[in-house]
Amino acid sequence: MQVSSLNEVKIYSLSAGRSLPEWLSDRKKRALQKKDVDIRRRIELIQDFEMPTVSTKIKVSRDGQYIMAVGTYKPRIRCYDTYQLSQKFERCLDSEVVTFEILSDDYSKIVFLQCDRYVEFHSQHGHYYRTRIPKFGRDFSYHYPSCDLYFVGASSEVYRLNLEQGRFLNSLQTDASENNVCDINPVHYLFATGTAEGKVECWDPRTRNRVGLLDCALSSVTADTEVDCLPSISALKFDGALNMAVGTSTGQVLLYDLRSSNPLIVKDHQYGLPIKSIQFQHQLDLIISADSRIIKMWNKDTGKIFTSMEPEYDINDVCLYPNSGMLPVFMSYLIQKGKKRTLSFPDKSEHTF
Template identity: 90%
Template sequence: MCSSMTLEVKPSRRRSGEKRSMQVSSLNEVKIYSLSAGRSLPEWLSDRKKRALQKKDVGISRRIELIQDFDMPAVSSKIKVSRDGQYVMAAGTYKPRIRCYDTYELSMKFERCIDADVITFDILSDDYSKIVFLLCDRYVEFHSQHGRYYRTRIPKFGRDFSYHYPSCDLYFVGASSEIYRLNLEQGRYLNSLQTDASENHVCDINPAHGLFATGTVEGKVECWDPRTRNRVGVLDCALSSVTADKEIDGLPSISALKFDGTLNMAVGTSTGQVLFYDLRSNSPLIVKDHQYGLPIKSIQFHNSLDLIISADSRIIKLWNKDTGKVFTSLEPEHDINDVCIYPNSGMLFTANEAPKMSIYYIPVLGPAPKWCSFLDNLTEELEENPETTVYDDYKFVTRKDLDNLGLAHLIGSPLLRAYMHGFFMDIRLYHKVKMMVNPFAYEEYRREKIRQKIEETRAQRVQLKKLPKVNKELALKLIEEGEEPQNARKKKQKKMPSILNDDRFKVMFENPDFQVDEKSEEFRLLNPLVSKISEKRKQKLKILEHQETLGEEEEEEPEGKPSDAESSETSDDEKGWVEEVRKQRRLLRQEEKLKHQKWFKEDQQTVLEPKFFEIKAGEEFRSFKDTAKRQKLMKKTLGDRLQLEERVGALSVHDTTVGSKQVTFKLKKSEQQKKQQEAEKHHHQERRKLRRSAGHLKSKRGRGRPFH
């Protein structure tokens, strides 16, 4: 289940007393903290106006700005971290530029504008002193600390490059079948490597043994040995990524490539699959589909947890490389261009199709970097104090809530954002509509809060035998049993804990739905002496309530033997047990009789209404009866059939050649039979006047035939 919220926290000691906001999402119980949540200020504003706006706008003043000015004017395309971890380099537009951020100072170190957009770049040194940029106009630029050092041009448009440290060679791949080699030690181009592909998209070099691999547009990976400059293997990834249940137009091309250790390699395709290979096998160990059909743009490895971090333009997925099970996932608001992991930590940087570059912190992946170690303290405080979570700008509402507010017509409009089984709407709009629908809601809320505060202050007073609001008699009974055992047998037993102090039974004394119904039949039969005992407890309850109102303490009876009055009362209760049971049974019988009499009167007053949808059984439906019985009847003689049809007075003759015929006849009746029929008819008329309805019995049980 995935959820998102905004948290207000105190980020560090140097910023103590100042609340900050942080957006948190959770999937598979893995929390992801977005450190770049919140609105960014326009860069054309002066410092004075920015400070004034921060004072006025609470959303801007509460945001966590981990690195100052960590954004681009329009879009960021690539982002990388130097080997020493001190510098973060990012490329973006518009205008095309690169920015370097110093993590120790938490601010931007320098910014350089260039002539064309950056396709990709790489940091060759431990710091920012040696950087290589591949531009979209076929130029390759080399930068040092002071700025651009040298630029050269490659024959075809480039798409990716890799640096081979042992030989100081740069391998460029692009819109050509050749792989261009530029030696930085000699300062000249070397012989190119000829591939079988028409174009090459990505490339990578294994840092362990120096194997060079390139991904082609035909969906193949070609591996080359830089020492001999010969191809050592070809891997067909397109056929492994195509499945029977997924229709793909053409073969997928290779869009991402990354080595892991000496023998493992991950390949991303343009159709959204990630294939994990062992170099000793030509079939993938596991194939992971992003299910979006978008090209894979970045693949990273997290070796401590055996995870692969793959990203397309819409989602970042973290999954196990052995089982393929999703560890967690992240869906930013804007499209993703690149993903970078800060070394040995749980921090992620993303370059987006938006001015602001995103920073995410996942504590499960690792600790926070040294330059922002206060993030660990923040997350610990948030886990210890979950009540500090507040929803910031949006309110989650269901379809039923929209119907109650009269906003169902807004479904599909920009004012409602669909999410899971409901919608997100602006909290200001929600409060306005809520006030219009129920203008007295705030007053009721205020009264309830005041009542709760008064109850809390009352609970802090010193009171004797504070009884709950629900099931007071049961609570009083439990208190009496806990204080004073009824017989010596209970004294010998171990003292059991009272359910009044047990949190599992807390709701029984707070929720009115759990109130014991003393008028129910079960309660009266199971508690034959409830009348006498309840009277005693009610008297005691009145005394306790009177003491609570006056704030007086109850005088306790000295310990020792029970008084004579109590002993006499217990003896009377034991003697009158049988009488009380008989009395309760007698009362129950009388109540049952009264109920039956009431039901009988209601039945007498009811008037039968004709049910036109019911089909009455009559002689006209005799031909629709069982066909087997009718066939047997046809085999009999005319005399036998006349005897069977004597009561009906009708005879049906069926002939397959001519058709069906019906012969109607009347038997001559004697005077005695006529008198008997008239008497029966008169008797039935009297019964119809006196009878009561039995239609409900027929509809429920389905027995007997209805009266006519």
């Protein structure tokens, strides 16, 4: 276990350090643990919490019992049971997964958006059904009141697939050339999509009309910001009924109140890399934003940095474990042979493991 500190915030990297080869017998493992101090101090919370090559997306079920991760090569999904601290199952897929969503409270209903335009549905026993969307998809969101899946991608249209009727409905026509990301507000179910032109379009699913438009590209460029091209939207996340955070391809995070067209705070990562993930941590009123190089945790009211983490490998996705005061962060990044995913716990208080 490695311990680092930034701004008096301790970060415990529990899985950092040397690992034992899986082909060793239990007797030889015990012998090595007696001789090597680093191996003896190593803590593994979940067995086999890794991917053979690359892990791209990671999510936690709503009941908090299961952690699901997709990766390559071969394209696969792995499900981990946090109660048993072990891998529950693994399934291989036909093509790489762009993103996925857990529709149920546990792992029994999963939707995968794949790189070959296929949308694949899995139930508890395995593969259930697959269909195809007209254009290559980049993201999707699920609207629970109407059972609609909203797909955005390399098109100006937002495709709607109704799971209750089992058919596609009329698409939403945006003004963008392409749509990169989307999200649905969990309170009033406003649908928002981030475009390649750096704008966010908000739609009312009840009337299927556009109700708002934000020019985030113009707002992200300030006096001390250097950009080489027009920023596009690379991340989007709602928080409550009125707050929305937007990440750009040039490394800025903008926090909006939906009642205003001007951002409350503009936070620059200073690396010029696209923002890949935005999460809200309500216990400490933090926003956790990540690009491929760094994870920054900062106060959503003042913008002051709480702490940051720079792992050894590129970050692909960040997921928060729900209802946890210790602020666990699961980082999914490129994994080399012998290296595993890191589970870090930053907290201001002292902890003994």
